Amino acid sequence: MNKRNFSFLTDLSDDDKRLLSRFLDWTELAEEKYITKYSAFLDERQCRLCEKVMASVKYENYLLWGGYEGAERKMLCVYPQYSDENIKDGFPMSAVTFRYRTEDKPDHRDFLGSLMALGITRDSVGDILVGEGRTSVFVKDTALRDVLAVSKVGRIGVKSEEGFDSSVIKAPEFREMTGTVASLRLDCVVSMALRISREKAAVLIKGGTVEISHAKCDQPSKIVEVGDKISARGYGKFLVKSVDGVSHKDRLHITVCKYI
Numbered sequence: 001m002n003k004r005n006f007s008f009l010t011d012l013s014d015d016d017k018r019l020l021s022r023f024l025d026w027t028e029l030a031e032e033k034y035i036t037k038y039s040a041f042l043d044e045r046q047c048r049l050c051e052k053v054m055a056s057v058k059y060e061n062y063l064l065w066g067g068y069e070g071a072e073r074k075m076l077c078v079y080p081q082y083s084d085e086n087i088k089d090g091f092p093m094s095a096v097t098f099r100y101r102t103e104d105k106p107d108h109r110d111f112l113g114s115l116m117a118l119g120i121t122r123d124s125v126g127d128i129l130v131g132e133g134r135t136s137v138f139v140k141d142t143a144l145r146d147v148l149a150v151s152k153v154g155r156i157g158v159k160s161e162e163g164f165d166s167s168v169i170k171a172p173e174f175r176e177m178t179g180t181v182a183s184l185r186l187d188c189v190v191s192m193a194l195r196i197s198r199e200k201a202a203v204l205i206k207g208g209t210v211e212i213s214h215a216k217c218d219q220p221s222k223i224v225e226v227g228d229k230i231s232a233r234g235y236g237k238f239l240v241k242s243v244d245g246v247s248h249k250d251r252l253h254i255t256v257c258k259y260i
Helices: 014-033 044-056 108-116 141-148 186-194 198-206
Strands: 037-042 062-065 074-078 093-099 125-130 134-140 159-162 174-181 210-212 229-232 236-246 252-259
Touching (some): 014 037, 014 074, 044 062, 093 141, 141 159, 174 236, 186 229
Antiparallel strands (some): 037 074, 210 229
16 A cells, blocks of 8 residues: 555544545545445544545545435545446435334434444444434444344334334534634633633643544543534533634634534
8 A cells, every 4th residue: 555645634633544544545546447436434533534535636536425315424425526326326326214112212322332242344334313202223234134123222112124214313402602822722612612721722622532523532632623513521512613702912813503
């Protein structure tokens, strides 16, 4: 595999570099041999890295898709320029809907744990959408048979069927907040969003309780970007929505959306 220069991206692990290099290899296969390639499920951070890398090489023939509009976990498809396929129909993923009594209240962790117990890897599972009496899960086609065989989630009996129940999609509810920060350092943004001191925010971050788009970050000086989703254990989750200008004291006006 050719070594790639990802110096324009920060905080990449060796696994990140290998993953992004593979995606760039796929663009060459698509251009030179007209081969279409699909990834496993990627988390939100990996999807954003993918978009940045594709933009850096000006490659447009790709699609990130998770089975429905607004999905968080998605697969990547890299395809030839003159492909006449219906790209979304070709993704190697399926949906399974579990039904159970409405008085039972399994959560996301219960379903994920049941699938992991089958030996299914995390990158074989997409979004898990929990509703009242039903939950839809997206999985790689290779895991479909095992997932359809699930009859219990924790202690709760479930019935499974192939297909997606779109009624489980819930529009996110959030409260919009505005404020000013000295910079887009993580400790500054967490301080403003959670209404705590910058010192306390730094302690939370160094303690490993803060994640950016599902990736743990223990560096208070990490620069966040518009579109980042930040969660702090015990405090909730929020989205960095926009940077709205500079105050007369050279502080940044920002808007964050805290999920309710």
